[in-house]
Amino acid sequence: MNRFIDTRGTVRDPLTFCEVVVQGIAPGGGLFVPQEVPAISLDDICALASLTYAERAAFVYNAFDVDIEPLDVARIMAGAYGEQWDDPAIAPVVDLGDNTYVLELFHGPTSAFKDMALQCLPRVFEYASQKLREDGKLDHDHLILVATSGDTGKAALEGFAGREHVSICVFYPHGGVSDIQLRQMTTQQGGNVCVFGAYGDFDDCQTSVKRTFADEEFCAQLLKEHGLALSSANSINWGRLMPQIVYYMSGYAQMVASGAVQKGAPIDVCVPTGNFGNILAAYYAREMGTPINKLLCASNENNILTDFITTGVYDIRDRKLHLTPSPSMDILISSNLERQLFELTDRDATRIAGWMSELALTGHFEVDAATRARMQELYAADCVTNEECLAVIGKTFEEKGYLPDPHTAVAIEVARRLKGQNPVLVASTAHWAKFSPNVWRGLHGVSATEPLPAEVASLTGIELNRLIATQTGTKVPPNLEALETLPRRFTQVVDATKEGVETSVSAWLAG
Numbered sequence: 100m101n102r103f104i105d106t107r108g109t110v111r112d113p114l115t116f117c118e119v120v121v122q123g124i125a126p127g128g129g130l131f132v133p134q135e136v137p138a139i140s141l142d143d144i145c146a147l148a149s150l151t152y153a154e155r156a157a158f159v160y161n162a163f164d165v166d167i168e169p170l171d172v173a174r175i176m177a178g179a180y181g182e183q184w185d186d187p188a189i190a191p192v193v194d195l196g197d198n199t200y201v202l203e204l205f206h207g208p209t210s211a212f213k214d215m216a217l218q219c220l221p222r223v224f225e226y227a228s229q230k231l232r233e234d235g236k237l238d239h240d241h242l243i244l245v246a247t248s249g250d251t252g253k254a255a256l257e258g259f260a261g262r263e264h265v266s267i268c269v270f271y272p273h274g275g276v277s278d279i280q281l282r283q284m285t286t287q288q289g290g291n292v293c294v295f296g297a298y299g300d301f302d303d304c305q306t307s308v309k310r311t312f313a314d315e316e317f318c319a320q321l322l323k324e325h326g327l328a329l330s331s332a333n334s335i336n337w338g339r340l341m342p343q344i345v346y347y348m349s350g351y352a353q354m355v356a357s358g359a360v361q362k363g364a365p366i367d368v369c370v371p372t373g374n375f376g377n378i379l380a381a382y383y384a385r386e387m388g389t390p391i392n393k394l395l396c397a398s399n400e401n402n403i404l405t406d407f408i409t410t411g412v413y414d415i416r417d418r419k420l421h422l423t424p425s426p427s428m429d430i431l432i433s434s435n436l437e438r439q440l441f442e443l444t445d446r447d448a449t450r451i452a453g454w455m456s457e458l459a460l461t462g463h464f465e466v467d468a469a470t471r472a473r474m475q476e477l478y479a480a481d482c483v484t485n486e487e488c489l490a491v492i493g494k495t496f497e498e499k500g501y502l503p504d505p506h507t508a509v510a511i512e513v514a515r516r517l518k519g520q521n522p523v524l525v526a527s528t529a530h531w532a533k534f535s536p537n538v539w540r541g542l543h544g545v546s547a548t549e550p551l552p553a554e555v556a557s558l559t560g561i562e563l564n565r566l567i568a569t570q571t572g573t574k575v576p577p578n579l580e581a582l583e584t585l586p587r588r589f590t591q592v593v594d595a596t597k598e599g600v601e602t603s604v605s606a607w608l609a610g
């Protein structure tokens with residue numbers, strides 16, 4: 100059975116998969132990685148094309164030799180990648196022409212790529228919690244606490260709703276999420292979920308949630324009165340990363356099956372990157388044998404990763420966060436980069452711990468020349484301005500008849516700039532209908548800094564989606580359409596302080 104170590108070398112006895120899923124992050128702040136990264140043969144990768152997506156996911160999980168019975172893996176994956184997706188292919192590949200292909204990751208229930216992981220992780224979490232309980236290693240349930248700027252909150256709610264042994268509470272900035280995102284969250288079904296607006300911005304929400312995690316008195320009381328420990332579902336959980344490896348293998352297999360690439364010939368992969376989870380999954384797919392040559396890292400105006408990959412220096416001093424049309428990539432600290440550096444240094448936990456503490460203390464670190472060279476063998480990177488992003492949306496629709504969301508547009512542009520001879524597979528991380536105001540700007544040549552015309556600004560998110568769908572002959576996903584008639588369950592707005600978070604959680608649990 101595979102076991103898991105951590106990137107900072109704190110964990111003495113390696114843990115099982117179920118243990119790391121429930122634990123999330125290692126005690127010293129390090130991230131879990133498997134001791135063994137399995138190799139999968141080219142024949143096996145290509146054979147995935149004839150399986151259902153759920154079977155492909157089960158194959159990869161079994162290859163990792165996790166502590167879940169194969170029958171249970173099959174059941175979990177059938178539930179995770181089933182009827183709730185609006186395309187039976189789950190992650191179809193679309194040919195854009197010019198040797199460019201789009202891997203659509205937005206066909207899940209919330210129309211964002213976070214569903215690829217968050218339809219799977221909560222089912223695994225439920226299984227792991229039950230199993231650890233039976234093994235006498237756990238005697239409590241979990242409450243997932245999430246601060247969200249929009250997308251993650253809804254995908255986590257949808258994934259955890261109705262699961263056993265776990266409930267979820269989400270805080271979003273009041274007035275700081277789009278109309279569609281607000282409706283998505285506040286109409287969420289399920290007895291084990293709750294949602295609060297908070298008077299503050301995303302940073303206030305996140306800081307208050309983090310302070311709640313660190314409040315020992317509150318945590319002790321939660322455990323004593325409700326039998327609950329706090330947990331998080333963010334992208335540093337290995338249980339969120341592993342489902343993402345599947346779609347790169349699946350994507351390659353589909354490209355071979357359709358004749359887009361010859362069996363064994365390499366492709367490049369281009370990923371719109373924020374926390375480095377998605378592109379890291381492509382790296383692991385490559386390590387496991389998928390013929391991927393270059394990993395193209397696409398950023399928006401928050402281009403710290405472009406600079407890091409080109410210089411080897413990670414520096415957040417004097418950097419301000421830019422607001423962009425691709426908000427899910429508006430990030431300064433890319434947490435999953437730590438795992439990549441661990442792998443690039445041949446798993447040198449001492450060096451990783453050093454760089455991470457340097458970053459925390461001084462706001463920067465620089466990798467050695469050998470590590471930088473290895474990184475540059477694997478990666479190429481570029482970044483796109485807000486105006487370029489919007490222009491690419493319009494241009495891609497005009498020239499290819501394909502309407503990308505702003506995150507995907509960033510990657511399409513970087514793929515165009517960096518691509519060589521190989522076919523390039525671009526990860527598409529959201530449906531356009533989740534970001535319709537900026538999609539409208541892109542289609543109509545309105546700058547990112549200009550307000551929308553009054554007749555457009557006055558539309559609800561759902562009305563604007565319909566307008567764009569009519570103008571472009573495209574479709575809005577049924578789940579987003581249905582938001583118009585769903586009843587709003589959650590209307591409460593609370594203080595964006597630790598006290599606000601704790602009081603709301605306690606009141607909800609007291610029922």
Ligand SMILES: *Cc1c(COP(=O)(O)O)cnc(C)c1O
Binds near residue numbers: 212371372528
């Ligand atoms: C989360 C997200 C990203 C960034 O993915 P990472 O794994 O954090 O790099 C990109 N696009 C969308 C739409 C997202 O929701």
